[in-house]
Amino acid sequence: MGNKIILLLVIAIFVSCKQDSDCIAEENDTIYFEGFDSITKVSIEDLVNKTNNLEYINPEFETTKNNAKKLIINDPTTNLFKNGFKIIINDSINYKITDIKLGQLDIEKKTMWGTKLYQCGLKEYRINDSLINTYGMIIIEKLKD
Numbered sequence: 001m002g003n004k005i006i007l008l009l010v011i012a013i014f015v016s017c018k019q020d021s022d023c024i025a026e027e028n029d030t031i032y033f034e035g036f037d038s039i040t041k042v043s044i045e046d047l048v049n050k051t052n053n054l055e056y057i058n059p060e061f062e063t064t065k066n067n068a069k070k071l072i073i074n075d076p077t078t079n080l081f082k083n084g085f086k087i088i089i090n091d092s093i094n095y096k097i098t099d100i101k102l103g104q105l106d107i108e109k110k111t112m113w114g115t116k117l118y119q120c121g122l123k124e125y126r127i128n129d130s131l132i133n134t135y136g137m138i139i140i141e142k143l144k145d
Contacts, residue, residue, distance in 0.1 A: 031087070033069040035142035041090055042071060047098070048083035068139065087140060095140055100125040
C-alpha cells in the first residue's frame with residue numbers, strides 16, 4: 001500500500017509540472033555591457049512614464065566569462081519592458097531600447113516522457129532602432145571609435 005501511495009505522488013508531481021511558462025517582464029533584470037573601460041554612472045529612463053527612472057552611481061558589476069559587465073537592476077518594472085527605456089552611461093552615451101518581445105525559449109531539457117521544457121526570456125528588442133535577436137539578455141555594446 002505504501003509503495004502505491006509513493007508511486008501516485010511521484011506521478012502527480014511529474015504530471016503537474018508545467019511544461020511552458022508565462023512570460024513576466026519582471027524576471028528580466030539584468031543588462032550586460034561590453035567594450036566599456038569604465039562606467040561610473042548608469043541611468044535608466046522609461047520612455048513613456050517619466051517618473052519611472054533608475055540611477056546607479058558607481059555601480060557594482062559582475063564580470064562574465066566573456067568579459068562583459070553584468071548589471072543587475074534592483075527594481076525592474078513591467079513598464080520599463082512594455083514602454084521601452086533609455087540607458088545613459090556616464091551622462092554622455094545614450095542607448096534607446098524599444099520593441100522588447102518576450103517569449104518562451106527551449107531550455108533543452110527533457111522530462112521522462114521526452115517532452116521539452118521552456119522558460120520565459122527575451123526573444124528580440126531594438127537598440128537605437130536596430131533589431132537584435134537574442135536568447136534572453138540585453139547587451140549594450142560600445143562600438144570602437
